[in-house]
Amino acid sequence: MQILIEGDIEALPQAVRDFVRKLLPPPPTILVSDPAREAARFVVAPVRSRDPGACGPLDLDDQPEPLSAALDSIGIALLHRGCPTEAAPFIERALELRRRLFGDDHPTTAISWVSRARLHRLSGSLADAEADAQRGLAIHSRVYGGDGYPIVADLVELGAIQLHRGAFTAAEQSARHGLAILERLRLEQRDPDATRLKDILGHVLQTRGDYQKATSIYNEILASDRNQVGEHHFKFATHLASFATVKLGQNNLKGAADDLTMAIDILRKDVHRPRHPNLIDMLTVLGSVQLRQGSRDKARATLNEALELNKQVRGPESAFVGTTYVRLGRVEHDARNFSAADRNFDLALNVFSKVLPSTHQFIAEAKTWKARALIESPALADRQRPDRETLATVKRLLSEALEIWEIEFGECSVEHAIANALLGHALLLENPTSQRARDLQRKSQPIIIAARGADSPIAQLVAQG
Numbered sequence: 244m245q246i247l248i249e250g251d252i253e254a255l256p257q258a259v260r261d262f263v264r265k266l267l268p269p270p271p272t273i274l275v276s277d278p279a280r281e282a283a284r285f286v287v288a289p290v291r292s293r294d295p296g297a298c299g300p301l302d303l304d305d306q307p308e309p310l311s312a313a314l315d316s317i318g319i320a321l322l323h324r325g326c327p328t329e330a331a332p333f334i335e336r337a338l339e340l341r342r343r344l345f346g347d348d349h350p351t352t353a354i355s356w357v358s359r360a361r362l363h364r365l366s367g368s369l370a371d372a373e374a375d376a377q378r379g380l381a382i383h384s385r386v387y388g389g390d391g392y393p394i395v396a397d398l399v400e401l402g403a404i405q406l407h408r409g410a411f412t413a414a415e416q417s418a419r420h421g422l423a424i425l426e427r428l429r430l431e432q433r434d435p436d437a438t439r440l441k442d443i444l445g446h447v448l449q450t451r452g453d454y455q456k457a458t459s460i461y462n463e464i465l466a467s468d469r470n471q472v473g474e475h476h477f478k479f480a481t482h483l484a485s486f487a488t489v490k491l492g493q494n495n496l497k498g499a500a501d502d503l504t505m506a507i508d509i510l511r512k513d514v515h516r517p518r519h520p521n522l523i524d525m526l527t528v529l530g531s532v533q534l535r536q537g538s539r540d541k542a543r544a545t546l547n548e549a550l551e552l553n554k555q556v557r558g559p560e561s562a563f564v565g566t567t568y569v570r571l572g573r574v575e576h577d578a579r580n581f582s583a584a585d586r587n588f589d590l591a592l593n594v595f596s597k598v599l600p601s602t603h604q605f606i607a608e609a610k611t612w613k614a615r616a617l618i619e620s621p622a623l624a625d626r627q628r629p630d631r632e633t634l635a636t637v638k639r640l641l642s643e644a645l646e647i648w649e650i651e652f653g654e655c656s657v658e659h660a661i662a663n664a665l666l667g668h669a670l671l672l673e674n675p676t677s678q679r680a681r682d683l684q685r686k687s688q689p690i691i692i693a694a695r696g697a698d699s700p701i702a703q704l705v706a707q708g
Contacts, residue, residue, distance in 0.1 A: 311340040311351075315358050323477075325519025327365045327556065334358050350393070353382035357400050364400070365520050367561025367598065369408050376401040392428060395421045399436050402443040407562070409604040409651060411447045418443040435471065438464045438478070442485055449489045450604075451652065452694075461486040477516065480509035484525045491528070494696070496536050503529040520563070523552045527567050534574055543574050562605065565594035569609050576612065581620040588613035604658075607647035611662050614640040618668055619704070629672045638673075641666040657694035660687040664705040 318333030338355035345352050356379035363372035380397040387393050402417035421440040425431040441464050448457040461482065468479040487502035503525055510522040530546035533539075550567045557563055572587030591609045599605060614637045617623065622633040641662050648659040667683030674680070684705055691702050 307340045307344050308351075311337045311344070311355070314340070315355055318362070319358055322361055322365055325365075325516045325521070325556070327362055327520075331362060331366075334362050348382055348385075350383055350386045353379040353386075353397075355379075356382070357397050360400050360404065364404050364407065365557070367557040367563055369404060369562060369598065370600075372404045373401070373408065376404055390424050390427065392424065392430075395424050395434070395436050395440075398424075399439045399443075402440065406443055406446050408600070409602075411450055411651065414443055415447045418447070432467075435478075438467050438471075438482065442482055445485060445489070449492050452492070452656070454489055454493050457489045458486075461489060475509055475512075477510065477513060477519075477521075480506040481521050484521070484528065487532075488528060491532055491535075496532055500529065500532045500536065503532060518552055518556050520556060523549050523556065523563065526552070527563075527570055530570050531573070534570075534577060539574060539577055543571070546570050546574065560594055560597055562595065562598045565591040565598075565609070566605055568594065569605070569612060572609075572612060572616070576616050576619075579619075581616050584616040585613060585620070588616065602647050602650060604647060604651050607644040607651070607658070607662075610640040610644040611648075611658070611665065614644070614662075614669070615665055615701075615704075618665060618672075623672055626672060626675075634669060634673055637669045638666065641669065655690065657690055660690035660694075661701055663687045664691060664701075668705065668707075 314333045315337035318330040318337060321327075321330035321333065334355070338352070338359055341349070341352040341355050356375045360372045360375035360379065363369070363375060376397060380394055380401055383391065383394045383397055398417045398421035402414045402421070405411075405414035405417060418440045422431065422437065422444075425434050425437050425440075431437050441460050445457045445460040445464065448454075448460065464482045465479065465486065468474075468476065468482055472478050483502050484506040487499040487506070490496075490499040490502065507522065507525050507529065510516055510519060510525070513519075516522065526545055526549035530542045530549060533545060534542035546567055550564065550571065553561060553564045553567055568587045568591035572584045572591065575581075575584035575587060588609050592606065592613070595603065595606050595609060617633055617637050617640075620633070622630040623637075644662045645659065645666065648656060648662055652658050663683045664687035667680040667687070670677045670680035670683070688702070688705055691699070691705060695702055
């Protein structure tokens with residue numbers, strides 16, 4: 244089936260025009276008018292037969308069920324290509340048709356709710372994404388039961404959204420629920436959603452520092468991908484990049500860099516995904532790895548590429564744009580360019596404040612790094628006469644970050660320990676005899692050394708206190 248645009252073809256984005264022309268070779272041919280227009284007409288040319296004109300052209304305007312299914316499928320295919328802007332009119336039109344035909348609470352409409360959830364997630368609108376995914380899941384659970392097969396796909400999407408929102412316990416529950424359904428149906432070895440659910444679980448485990456279990460899961464995932472799609476497939480590349488974050492957490496920088504480079508190379512060779520969100524995320528993580536490897540200029544170039552692609556694909560107020568600003572701030576901090584670092588952290592916090600809940604880990608990370616940059620800045624360099632206003636800002640930022648770290652990762656996490664140690668440093672600048680400051684640093688130092696190493700910059704900064 245080859246899909247062509249009917250009417251004003253130049254009004255549609257190039258990605259849509261290219262995609263619909265190359266989907267499959269003819270015949271038959273589907274002529275698609277601009278889906279952003281209200282009419283959105285589909286005309287199917289006659290299929291091959293002994294009498295090519297016997298069937299006659301089929302106008303799908305009077306068949307909303309197959310029309311909505313076709314629109315939704317094209318929208319999802321465009322999302323798989325990494326084109327959320329181009330996918331939006333297809334998915335929105337399909338949802339509109341299904342709501343009109345079936346109502347808001349029909350299982351067919353639920354498919355469109357979940358499709359739009361994926362659209363919102365890839366565009367960075369995570370709150371809207373979760374609302375749509377929960378709505379679709381509720382409908383399917385009511386109709387098919389809480390353990391029905393159709394809700395597996397809903398749980399994949401919901402878990403991915405929860406992961407991005409930093410709701411790790413909820414994401415884990417979604418992943419385990421979906422896997423339990425597949426295991427009960429004896430589909431865990433064959434269903435393509437099994438590895439997607441395991442990927443969510445692997446992400447949760449590595450954020451909690453359980454690298455051994457995360458490594459085991461990713462070895463299972465990649466083995467399945469090799470059998471199902473091969474090592475040059477987009478899905479394999481995505482999971483390989485996820486595994487790289489586990490290696491990064493274990494300080495295996497070379498392993499992480501090698502996996503990310505391989506994954507990026509696979510996506511760059513895929514002519515259909517030149518700006519896919521997954522590619523952008525891989526570049527963001529690679530920039531962090533390059534910085535930790537000491538390649539500051541490479542890291543800055545990689546992260547700037549990711550930033551520009553993020554703005555183009557997801558928009559300037561996406562949470563993913565904010566995470567890239569944080570990474571760029573860390574590059575400037577490493578270069579001791581504290582004013583540029585502070586500027587990037589502020590840009591990140593400005594984005595996060597618009598799109599994320601106030602307790603999200605990304606906000607805690609940005610506030611912790613901003614506080615650290617201020618502690619090492621000239622404003623607090625004079626230990627005898629530190630700038631009181633800057634010191635007050637540091638204490639506020641770290642107190643707010645600590646509340647989030649304690650909820651998300653617990654008091655024994657390295658993130659909580661770093662924020663505590665930095666707060667102790669600030670309290671010592673305010674009062675060199677502070678016993679509370681000494682206690683905070685004494686409690687935090689072993690955790691930081693165990694996770695980052697005694698020679699790490701943060702461990703050395705804490706030791707200076």
